[in-house]
Amino acid sequence: MAEIILCPLLEVVLNKVASRLLKEVALTYGFEDEIDKLRHSLSIIQAVVEDAEERQVNEKALRIWLADLKEVAYDIDGLFDVFDLDVVMSRSHYGFGMKKFLPSLKPVAAYLELLPKLKEIRKRLEFLAAEKVRFSLKQQVVETRCDAEEKRQTGSFVIESEVVGRDQDKEAILELVLSNGGSGFNGRFSVIPIVGLGGLGETTLAQLAYNDERVTEYFELRIWVCVNEEFNVRRIMKMIIESVTVSRSDFLGMDVLQSQLRSLLRGRRYLLVLDDVWNEDPDEWDKLRISLSDGGEGSKVIVTTCSTKVALLVGTASPFYIKTLSDDDCWLLFKQRAFAPGEDYPKLEAIGREIVRKCGGIPMAAKALGSLMRFKREEEEWLYVQESDIQNACEGEDGVLRALRLSYSHLPSHLKCCFAYCSVFPKNYVIKKENLIHLWIAEGLIQSKERKSLEDIGNEYFTDLMWMFFFQDVNKDCDGSVTECKMHNLIHDLAQSVAGDESVVLVHGNVSKHLARTHHSSVVCDSELQTIPESLYEAKKLRTLNLLFSKGNLGEAPPKVFSSFRCLRALNLCGSGIKKLSDSIASLVSLRYLNISNTLIETLPETVCELSHLQVLDLSYCCDLTELPRLLTKIFKLRHLIINGCDRLSHLPDNIGRLLQLQTLPIFIVGTQASQSLKQLYRLPIGGELKIQRLENAVFVPGAIDANLRDKPKLRSVGLSWGSNHDGSMMRNDENDRVAEELLMSLRPHQNLKSLSIEGYPGGYFPRWIRGSNLPNLTNIKLINCRRCEQLPALGQIPFVKVIYMRGMPAVKNIGSGFCGRGSGRPFQSLQELTFIEFPNLEFWQGTNAKEEFPSLFKLTVNGCPRLKNLPFFSSLQHLELRNCNEMILS
Template identity: 40%
Template sequence: MGGIGKTTLAQFAYNNGDVKKHFDERIWVCVSDPFDEFRIARALIEALKPGSAKDLVEFQSLMQHIQEWVEGKKFLLVLDDVWNEDYYKWEPFYKCLKNGLHGSKILITTRKDRVARCIRSTNVTSVNVLSEIECWSVFEQLAFFDRSKEECEKLENIGRQIVSKCKGLPLAAKTIASLLQSRNTEKEWQNILESEIWELEEVERGLLTPLLLSYNELPSKVKQCFTYCAVFPKDYGIQKKELINLWMAQGYLSEKGAKEMEDIGEEYFNILASHSFFQDFKKDDDGEISTCKMHDIVHDFAQYLCSNECSTIEIHGGEESAMSSFGEKKILHLMLTLYRGASVPISIWGNVKRLRRLRSLLVESDEHSWSSKVLPQLFDKLTCLRALKLNRDRWSCVNYIKEIPTNIEKLLHLKYLNLKGIKKIEKLPETMCELYKLERLDVSCCVKLRELPRGIGKLRKLMYLHNEGTDSLRYLPAGIGELIRLRRVRDFVVGGGYDRACSLGSLKKLNLLRDCRIRGLGDVSDAGEARRAELEKKKNLLKLGLHFGHSRDGDEERAGRRENEEDEDERLLEALGPSPNLKKLRIDEYRGRRNVVPINWFMSLTNLTVLFLFGWRNCEHLPPLGKLPSLESLHILGMENVKRVGNEFLGVEGDTDGCSVIAFPKLKLLRFRYMEELEEWDLGTAIKEEIIIMPRLSSLTISSCPKLKALPDHLLQKTTLQELYIRRCYILEERYREETGEDWPKIRHIPNIEIE
């Protein structure tokens, strides 16, 4: 029987503390279907030693490495979700695993009894992982959640009959329970129990019936979004934002404004998650879902529904297997994953009757994967593409595409173009400006990219320009100021001294911007130009970065153009009046000295929740930030001239009427890092004046502050501190050392303490 995600008993065996002590190596491999010996072998090696499989392209060399790794070791191998019942396909694995010490075990989880019988051996333990009783437990937790005792008693009998139809499959029980959460009457539950769909035998003898029941309840647009997910491989970590972007490119989220489409995409994703079509969620720092996966059975179900319109192919070398995978399918959405030593087979595009209709081509490639002849042919023939991705998200991989062919202009329907991490390209062709429907362009981490097309102003539908990590990009073209639908420009590079470069004033018309970082402010000396940007009028702007450094090329030459760096930066910052709705702000390399920053500038940020201040080399006192009413997360880094933090940091004074004053009323996370001259942090005067300081603080990090003598007792003992991290702070490490430090008693109550 399959589990929910990783099956319960197998997961217990894998993670149990006693089991960990019993085995030298523990290895978990999700096998799934279709059976791929090469993929399983790579997964085994990666589990034993991450990164060691990337150079191995021959199956026999993989087997040899497995044999060497397990030799003389006692191991537990969990083969999860096994379908293949051909013993001879498993035989090479068992032969190379025989070198393990006596007592090694292989634990198999499967939904097919014949699998367990066919591949049983002396050191294989076959397990029927979950019983119907445990399925009922899963069902009961979801279907009866938040119901009265009387309701539960009325519905229990019908519920048990429904669970019995799930045939011991906990995912089925979970899915049908999610559906029944919104059904409150016995009649509604009875209708589900008596549905004719339970009699279907097309897919796994009806095991997917609960999924079909749940799927039929979805709105038609959400159904389309769900089946699109079949384009990803099994066990693939799906990035939520990326998925919504691809839905948008296919027109699944209706043709409204970007904000509306994003909101609809979030809504559709949440609907699918609530119906248990997604699982294994991971969250970002803001607590939002960032990635998820699909259970193998859900993936099979999506493939079944989309009639093979979605396909995913892994190419390890050679062309034949890839070509044969297409068969008679009429593919609309294709993902190719290319491993080292493989290349995109040119012959795939030779007969494109079935590929001319391709709407999505998502290619993830390792190094040495591209022939210079492939892309021109691809652009010539796949003219129906809406989404094209030519990258690999893993930062360590190198992609050897050296240029984008000029005939990219033939992709007239393209809305989404992802070139992330293509490290060799230096410029993009001007013909790209003929892609009038393009809405999203991602060139982030293209580290050698020096310029964007001058005619970029023609891309009037462009809403997102992802260009972070493009440090060689000298400027943005002036035409960027005409793209009035732009919502995100990660690096708005101001090109001081370059012809046809954008200026700060180019921001004036971009009133839909929600996320923008302005880079190269060190090259700007005209405060009037900054005022023309009219940042304070951009009510949609929620995230802003201001980088006062110079553009990358010719720093020394252009630095001399500004007579007084300190005064220039102060005037410039004041002219860049911030949007009142900002939620996240970062200011880097600011060189102002007088009054640190204009006080009113910060005090207007009543909605600000996250603030980063980095590398203010002339700053001697921290800004008075304590009055910011919404601030939850504060990061102060690289203030190399700050020696003391005192009351000025709080920005508040005692009230003469005796009313309490709160400094940093909502602050939860505070980080001081790379403050190499900081010696003293004193809040004594404020405490005497009965000022309440950081009442909600839960996480405090002090890192690379080697001269800091002590932390304020008030923060350690009078706040809701849950986490304290001290790293590379030699005096503090001694002072708060566990048991032996003189101030250890002041922090011992904090639940999570890390001192390095």
């Protein structure tokens, strides 16, 4: 069932209407009264819409009303993109003048055409906002929640013979439950969280442990409490007391309840199961924890939850993450429900096993599908379910998506919107976290707060959804940061269910019948479908379009994209094979996200610079791209210029330092003019990766060598290179070398840096900032073709450096103790890989203390060091590679 979430969008629209600049323009052109009415209507809407969103689950008419309201909100939001006063102000900075770009009465008139419909909606909302109706609304929501909670009550009883695939998990939990040790609260009790995706069997696993004979013998008291949505400490304490005394508790006061509970537990070893916990408030948990602290030594609390955040909040032990079942185990569960004992249908088994694969290892889904097939014995009926999504096959069945919907219902509205947006991706699609956050921002789903950037807030949203298991198969980089993920098929079904007609994925040319209200779409372009289906052009209000190619050969984007989808905010042509981008791209006035990475494009049209709302321009690995648009800095809202792998770029547009919101600029090419000097980086809030190339050009702009890298805390990787091919063979003179030494000194990065590369450096020595106290977080360093440096920098006391790679340093004759650095700690304590290549004049390598130096090194590569006569002692070395070295070393 589609669910309409409107609060985040209304907040965006209301912020735009409340703009001070809009008020001034409205006053100038005489429509201030209309803007005030609009602002007032939106305020009323915002006051009641949250309650309406809650109630829509049970009232179809209200859901339709919210859908209509959302369309109007989209129209208003889109209109403000055309009528954007920020753009007016930015253009005035380019000397066009404010008056020329103040809005004419024509767009104002178009804007006012929306007001009659808005007034009608406002009247309906005013009716809902009436005191009596609002009270009734809230009461009905509470009653609905209570009714739903009654249905979700769980008990401790379980039929163990019907549980499959959990024997090892049960034993692992029992080991934790029956252990005498543990770092519990006050040494009295420990908390063991069982956590996983809804429907995986967290409750079942707790029941298995709770009813085990070893547990009944070990604990004097066993207590089971189903917590559900509301973590009401008073109610939980009352239920524990009633479980222990086996009688109804009439205590009302919190103090009396607490005293009674502590008295009942005092000195008695207990096992308490708190099933289905969602509370993330540490204060509420502390209230309960205090009342449980008088139990006997070895008492345990098992908490089952679908939230990693909850597990980390309450647990004194590491969370026990429950995993999916194998297809064979799911088949056993399915067969229990689908067939009576002794029934044998060989023809149906093969189909049934294919159906079970849809469960993705979730026991609840296997049981629900088995129940669905219980009275179906025709092959056609089973084939229909095999070819259908679970949500369609089990429509109306209780339980198949119930647990997952419960997880969804606990999300705040902003996370609901972000999750529903993920339905735009096909099943099993690898989602890049960075791209997803950029798309959320483009769609306006992330709103700024305090001093945090939108990207940082988006990262928090992603983490929250990941901790609720809405994302799986998470991939991480070498630093442990999440880079990619997928969605479980059932989670994807849930996303499609809540998104409804707002989002559609077209595969193999399939066409949705409801496109009028479609705002987000992906088209999977394969051998059967190479372009956009004509029917999709009916979606005139499309805001996201992903063209997903397995092997692109599009040549040029379909012209109708630019004429039909004027509301587009995100356009993804990655891997499409396009060689040219039409000038008509400028017609997409609302575009925030443009991805044309991994294509054959050579140049971009200058009309790209008219996309005044553009935030993300992804050109990564456009290997044929030779230049960027000359007036790129007109796109003053640009936040991410992604040009990794664009190796044919010889220069960047002038004055890129004007893009004051630019956070991603992986390549900066130093030019010979002030408009291309390092000074352009000074005010940019760049993070992530930055490679500064052609540093030899810095000599042509005296005084413009400060890139201010030291004040860029979000930079994680910095590369510094001299020369066009980084081989150190460019023309040199003493003056240029002296400037290079001063330049490298000025390029000291922030201490958060994790990776540093220096290539083709013509100076004679390395700056003092390359040392442990200045770069405490550095993990990777490369020094390549630094041909005049006679001494290696003091790297030994950098605490976390894991990889050191050095090549092409003919001036180094000896490696002395200075390489280890000065400090009290063991040198190179974290170093795992060390490489020396092309050190033709290196003769001696002076070690320090054999027991302390290189304690973690497992791989050493020495290549092209023909004069080297000795090596230090390496206590942990596992891989040694020696090539083109002195025979004394080889022997």
